[in-house]
Amino acid sequence: MDSSLVKLTVQGVWxxxxxxxxxxxxxLQDEAKTSVLPIWVGTAEGTAIRMALEGIAPPRPLxxxxxxxxxxxxGLKVAKVVVTDVKSNTYYASIFLAGKQSExxxxxxxxxxxxxxxxxxxxxxxxxxxxxxxxxETVDPWLKNxxxxxxxxxx
Amino acid sequence: MLTQMQVxxxxxxxxxxxxxxxxxxEGNSEMLPIWVGKPEASSINFAMEGVATPRPMTHDLMKTxxxxxxxxxxxxxxxxxxxxTYYAKIHLLYEDSExxxxxxxxxxxxxxxxxxxxxxxxxxxxxxxxxxxxxxxxxxxxxxxxxKYDA
Numbered sequence: 274m275d276s277s278l279v280k281l282t283v284q285g286v287w288x289x290x291x292x293x294x295x296x297x298x299x300x301l302q303d304e305a306k307t308s309v310l311p312i313w314v315g316t317a318e319g320t321a322i323r324m325a326l327e328g329i330a331p332p333r334p335l336x337x338x339x340x341x342x343x344x345x346x347x348g349l350k351v352a353k354v355v356v357t358d359v360k361s362n363t364y365y366a367s368i369f370l371a372g373k374q375s376e377x378x379x380x381x382x383x384x385x386x387x388x389x390x391x392x393x394x395x396x397x398x399x400x401x402x403x404x405x406x407x408x409x410e411t412v413d414p415w416l417k418n419x420x421x422x423x424x425x426x427x428x
Numbered sequence: 429m430l431t432q433m434q435v436x437x438x439x440x441x442x443x444x445x446x447x448x449x450x451x452x453x454e455g456n457s458e459m460l461p462i463w464v465g466k467p468e469a470s471s472i473n474f475a476m477e478g479v480a481t482p483r484p485m486t487h488d489l490m491k492t493x494x495x496x497x498x499x500x501x502x503x504x505x506x507x508x509x510x511x512x513t514y515y516a517k518i519h520l521l522y523e524d525s526e527x528x529x530x531x532x533x534x535x536x537x538x539x540x541x542x543x544x545x546x547x548x549x550x551x552x553x554x555x556x557x558x559x560x561x562x563x564x565x566x567x568x569x570x571x572x573x574x575x576k577y578d579a
Contacts, residue, residue, distance in 0.1 A: 317467035
């Protein structure tokens with residue numbers, strides 16, 4: 274298992290075009306543009322990620338703005354977030370928080386980790402293992418589907 | 429002055445397609461409905477029912493971050509009501525200092541339930557709420573409503 278880290282950037286949030294899907298898809302890509310990691314998230318988290326990408330400051334703090342404000346008040350810096358594992362289609366992530374003396378790691382859903390990272394300008398990584406474990410057979414047809422139907426969902 | 433409130437229930441409002449959190453004081457003399465979004469409502473519901481989700485929800489994550497830093501939620505307070513928007517503050521104790529953080533009431537309540545912290549409402553908000561409710565009631569009066577009591 275290759276646990277070395279690959280830096281990813283968020284390409285966007287798309288509405289899942291498949292019927293009855295209530296979720297949204299966050300698309301992450303590595304810098305070399307050789308791997309793509311789609312992560313399914315809930316509508317609220319999708320919106321939180323989209324607002325951060327578009328730099329929209331809501332009139333009242335949304336949940337992830339509050340989360341960022343809490344970390345700031347506690348003097349914790351988000352060092353990085355890492356998508357660490359995928360088990361039966363569920364992705365796992367860790368948030369690395371740097372305090373005055375030590376660094377702590379907090380278990381998180383990737384959606385929360387990404388929404389927080391975008392608000393704190395923190396880097397997002399996935400382990401090489403997570404990227405390699407996605408089978409191209411499942412991702413590629415899905416990406417093809419996204420190109421034709423899903424792109425309208427960006428706006 | 430502050431009045432301590434309990435979360436008494438969660439309702440769905442079909443007219444606004446939103447959820448309402450019902451806060452009530454101990455003596456059942458004051459009631460404050462707060463409109464919240466669907467994700468916040470389900471998060472409050474999980475906390476009320478004591479349901480542990482397989483993966484941490486956003487408010488569970490907030491609680492974990494606070495626990496990790498040894499910070500404690502002293503209380504949450506619904507502090508203001510302006511143009512139908514409620515404002516709240518989360519009061520934290522961290523390294524012997526107190527901090528208050530601006531929050532929507534929905535997030536504050538979801539967090540308070542997880543941290544077993546008390547929820548308060550200022551008397552000002554309770555007063556404004558009954559004033560706004562009166563205004564709304566007056567606004568919704570139709571001309572025909574006035575005729576009802578004509579002899």
